[in-house]
Amino acid sequence: MITKVDAIGDVCPIPVVKTKNAIKELNGAGTVETLVDNEIAVQNLTKMANQKGYGVKSEKLAEDQFRVTMEISADQTASAQAAPEEETEECLVTPAGRKKKTVVAVTASVMGTGNDELGAVLIKGFLYALTQMEELPSSILFYNGGATLTCEGSASIEDLKSLEAQGVEILTCGTCLNYYKLSEKLAVGGVTNMYEITERLTQADLVVRP
Amino acid sequence: MSSEKITFCKGGGCTAKLGAQALNRVLSLLPKGEKDPALLVGFSSKDDAAVYKLTDEIAFVQTLDFFPPMVPDPYTFGQIAATNALSDIYAMGGTVKTALNIVCFPEKWDLNILGEILRGGSEKVIEAGATLAGGHSIADTDVKYGLSVTGIVHPDHIWQNNTGHPGDLLILTKALGVGILCTADRVGEAPKDGMEAAIRSMTTLNKNAAECCARYEIHACTDVTGFSFLGHLHEMMDGRLSARIWADQVPVLPGAQACADEFLLTAAAQRNRNHVGGFVRFEGIPFSMEEVLFDPQTSGGLLAAVRPDQAEQLLADLRRQGLPAAIVGEIVKKEETEIQVSMDHD
Numbered sequence: 001m002i003t004k005v006d007a008i009g010d011v012c013p014i015p016v017v018k019t020k021n022a023i024k025e026l027n028g029a030g031t032v033e034t035l036v037d038n039e040i041a042v043q044n045l046t047k048m049a050n051q052k053g054y055g056v057k058s059e060k061l062a063e064d065q066f067r068v069t070m071e072i073s074a075d076q077t078a079s080a081q082a083a084p085e086e087e088t089e090e091c092l093v094t095p096a097g098r099k100k101k102t103v104v105a106v107t108a109s110v111m112g113t114g115n116d117e118l119g120a121v122l123i124k125g126f127l128y129a130l131t132q133m134e135e136l137p138s139s140i141l142f143y144n145g146g147a148t149l150t151c152e153g154s155a156s157i158e159d160l161k162s163l164e165a166q167g168v169e170i171l172t173c174g175t176c177l178n179y180y181k182l183s184e185k186l187a188v189g190g191v192t193n194m195y196e197i198t199e200r201l202t203q204a205d206l207v208v209r210p
Numbered sequence: 211m212s213s214e215k216i217t218f219c220k221g222g223g224c225t226a227k228l229g230a231q232a233l234n235r236v237l238s239l240l241p242k243g244e245k246d247p248a249l250l251v252g253f254s255s256k257d258d259a260a261v262y263k264l265t266d267e268i269a270f271v272q273t274l275d276f277f278p279p280m281v282p283d284p285y286t287f288g289q290i291a292a293t294n295a296l297s298d299i300y301a302m303g304g305t306v307k308t309a310l311n312i313v314c315f316p317e318k319w320d321l322n323i324l325g326e327i328l329r330g331g332s333e334k335v336i337e338a339g340a341t342l343a344g345g346h347s348i349a350d351t352d353v354k355y356g357l358s359v360t361g362i363v364h365p366d367h368i369w370q371n372n373t374g375h376p377g378d379l380l381i382l383t384k385a386l387g388v389g390i391l392c393t394a395d396r397v398g399e400a401p402k403d404g405m406e407a408a409i410r411s412m413t414t415l416n417k418n419a420a421e422c423c424a425r426y427e428i429h430a431c432t433d434v435t436g437f438s439f440l441g442h443l444h445e446m447m448d449g450r451l452s453a454r455i456w457a458d459q460v461p462v463l464p465g466a467q468a469c470a471d472e473f474l475l476t477a478a479a480q481r482n483r484n485h486v487g488g489f490v491r492f493e494g495i496p497f498s499m500e501e502v503l504f505d506p507q508t509s510g511g512l513l514a515a516v517r518p519d520q521a522e523q524l525l526a527d528l529r530r531q532g533l534p535a536a537i538v539g540e541i542v543k544k545e546e547t548e549i550q551v552s553m554d555h556d
Contacts, residue, residue, distance in 0.1 A: 012477040017397050020473070040477040043484070048473040051497050165397045 001026060005034040006190060007041065008065070014165045015041045016048055019070070021167040023054075029074040037064045045070075052076065102137040103204035104130070106146035111210045123149065126210045127156040127163075136168050137208065139200050141192070143173035151177075151185040160188040173197060251302070251370060259298045259361075261368055269365045273298035276312045276356020280392045280508050281409060284323045288330025288355060290412040294435065294509035295357035296338050300420035301371075301433040301512055304363035309335045311345025314354040327355050338415055369423075369431035372448035374515035378429050378541040380453065381524060383419040384411050384511025385534045386439055386502050387466025393476050394469040404465025411463065412509040419512050419535070422527040427517040434510035438482040440503045440549060442513060444489050447541075447548050455539035455551040457495050460503070467498035470505075478506040489548040503551065515541055 003022045007015035015036045022032045034045060042058045045068045049056035055071035110119025111126055127149070130137070140163065142150050149156050150172045164170050170189025177183045177191065201207055250269055251261040259273035275295035279287040292309070299306045311331060315324050335342045335357070391408040394400035400408075416433060423431065434442050439460070443453055482504045492500055511533070516524055521537050528535035 012480070013393055013397065013474045016473045016475065038477070040480045040484075043480045044473070044475050044477070047475070047480070051473070162397075 001028075001030040003030060003032045005032060008035055008037045009187075010036070010041075010161075010165075012041055012044055014161075016044055017165050017167075019045060019048070019068075023070070023072055026072055030072055032070045032072065034068045034070075035061075036066050036068065039066065042066045042068055100135075100205045101203065102135070102206045102208060103200050104137045104140040104208045104210070105201065106140060106142045106149060106210060108145040109148045110145070120155075123210060124155045124159075127159045131159050131162045131166075136163065136166055138204075139169040139171060140189075141171050141173070141197055141200055142189075143176050143197060147172050147176040147180055147182060150188050151182045152187050153185070154187065157187050164189060171196065171200070250365060250368060259302050259304075261302060261304075261363060261365075263365045267364060269363050269368070271299050271302050271304040271361040271363050272358075274312070274356070274358040276354050277508070278352055278354050280412075281395075284326035285330040286409055286413065287353075288327035288332075289334050290330075290409070290509050291327075291355045292331035292334035292357055293413050293415055295359055296334065296340070297416045297433045297435075297509060297512075299359050299361035300416040301369065301431055302361075302363055303367055303369035303420065303424065303428070303431065304361035306335075306338045306340040306359055306361040308341050308343045308360050309338075310343055310358045311347070312354075312356050312358055313345065313347045314350035314352065315347060316351060316353070317349040319353075323353075327353070331355065331357065334413070334415065338417055367424075369428050369514070371430055371432035371442070371446050374430035374446060374451055374541045375517075376451065376541055376543045377518050378515035379518045379521035379537050380443075380455075380539045380541065381423075381514045381516055381521060381528070381535055382434065382439070382461065382511055382538045383416065383514075383528055383533050383535045384414065384434070384507075385461035385463045386434070386507060386510070387463035387469075387505055388412055388507050388510070389438075389476050389479060389505040390466045390469045390474060390501065391463060392508070394465075394472070394474040397474065399472065399474055400469060401465035404463055404469070407463050408466075411511075414509075414533075416512050418531040419528060419533055422524060422531060423512065423514050423516070425527070426520045426524045428514050429517070430515040432513050434507050434513050436478060436506040436508075437485070438479065438504045438506055439510075439513070440490055440551075441482045441486050443549060444486040446513070446515070447489075450544055452542050452545040452547065453539050453549050454542060455503075455549060456554055457499050457503070457551050458554050459536050460499075460538045461534040461536050462499075462502050466502055466505070467496075470498035470501035475501060476506060479504045482506065486549075491547040491550050493550065493552040495551055495553065511535070 005018045005022045007018050015034060019032055019034045036042060046056050049070050058066055058068040060066050110116050111122035112119055160170050171192035172186060172189060174191040174193055248263045250263050259271045261269050261271050263269040281287050296306055332342050388408040391400045391404050395405050430446055432442050432446055447453060525535055525537055
């Protein structure tokens with residue numbers, strides 16, 4: 001299994017944090033490919049791989065684009081998952097032996113109906129408050145009007161980056177980005193499609209729609 | 211709603227410094243004007259501040275330091291930035307006299323945030339016994355704050371950073387690891403006690419440390435900031451001295467090594483490693499300790515080279531001030547390896 005991590009535009013230690021999260025999520029042996037935009041991040045990732053004993057190689061794909069590939073063996077993922085004790089305990093609480101999956105679906109650029117100016121303030125406040133929650137959602141999906149919140153000009157970029165750094169998957173609907181002509185403006189997280197959105201929503205334990 | 215909090219801190223402090231390698235390339239190309247004999251310390255020595263002699267008794271010391279926030283609280287940030295800027299004067303053996311604010315602030319932000327930053331800064335200037343005499347502010351996309359500080363020093367008692375003697379013992383007055391802890395804090399992984407200790411350390415003026423040092427024969431002194439302990443030590447060696455560092459003696463903030471083991475590392479630390487790693491030989495040093503020694507410090511402590519027979523006494527003075535000071539190594543004659551770091555000394 002190959003997991004791809006996009007850490008373009010992220011400053012250290014976020015590329016390392018994202019890669020560590022991806023390694024934790026590997027079930028068994030696997031490969032994690034991390035894209036970064038600077039050589040120092042390549043060096044910090046390589047340093048981590050060497051300390052952990054992962055196979056590692058890196059290549060320069062373009063000016064300001066590097067790919068670091070780590071090969072993780074099955075026993076290494078096991079130790080990556082078991083390492084922090086509290087996390088193991090937390091996992092045991094849910095009956096299925098996994099964390100509860102909460103998915104947040106952001107469907108508009110505002111929160112609630114009524115006054116949109118107020119709604120914009122509310123959604124910004126909501127996304128900020130999410131960063132402060134003890135239990136974070138596993139994914140936040142942005143579609144239709146919600147797609148503007150992950151793009152340049154949104155007041156929530158830093159909050160979303162902080163959530164992403166803490167391991168929350170940030171996904172924006174690609175069709176929506178195209179429709180609003182925002183494809184070039186995405187500032188945080190990845191692009192997704194209806195198949196993935198549907199999968200996230202149907203497999204969630206809890207869907208939150210602000 | 212305090213939604214500014216997250217935006218406020220993007221990982222600043224001395225981790226935001228340009229790398230020494232990049233900087234040296236640019237500086238070496240600058241046109242050099244006619245040398246003014248009254249300029250006792252300038253660019254050429256890569257020292258912490260410029261020193262200009264006015265009379266045989268008085269020289270003035272001038273420095274400027276500012277950076278983006280490294281902590282989410284504006285008031286604490288103001289305190290740290292000011293403490294850091296004032297430190298350069300102390301590192302030269304000087305007394306601070308006046309300070310000017312330098313601030314960049316987004317026009318649309320709540321001015322109370324700016325007020326808090328300046329309040330923190332102003333309190334530290336007062337604590338230092340100096341006067342805040344003015345300042346300059348610019349509307350900018352991101353927050354940056356610091357001070358331009360002027361102090362005085364006796365021309366015969368300047369502590370340069372590159373004038374140590376073989377045999378001198380090296381004393382460090384603050385614990386290392388603030389860069390790692392602030393970085394870990396940004397992704398919510400810094401232990402609470404570690405972050406609190408880091409903030410206490412960053413807001414502690416080097417005033418008392420400098421006053422203690424002034425009672426002894428200090429041959430060289432610098433403050434440990436963005437270029438890390440090893441980076442500043444390398445500048446201290448100046449290509450003509452070597453040092454042996456005893457890693458088990460180096461004070462480290464609680465939690466910093468644990469965070470380094472989680473690879474919560476700054477880009478600046480890696481740049482420091484790239485810049486000075488070639489001059490350093492580690493002997494049996496754990497990875498996390500290596501990282502601490504390359505960790506960029508914001509408002510770090512003084513690193514002083516003191517006459518060896520006075521070191522214990524100075525250390526006792528510093529400890530009495532409540533500083534986590536330690537004798538961390540010694541200067542030796544130039545050896546093949548400039549800086550040797552081992553776990554203990556015998």
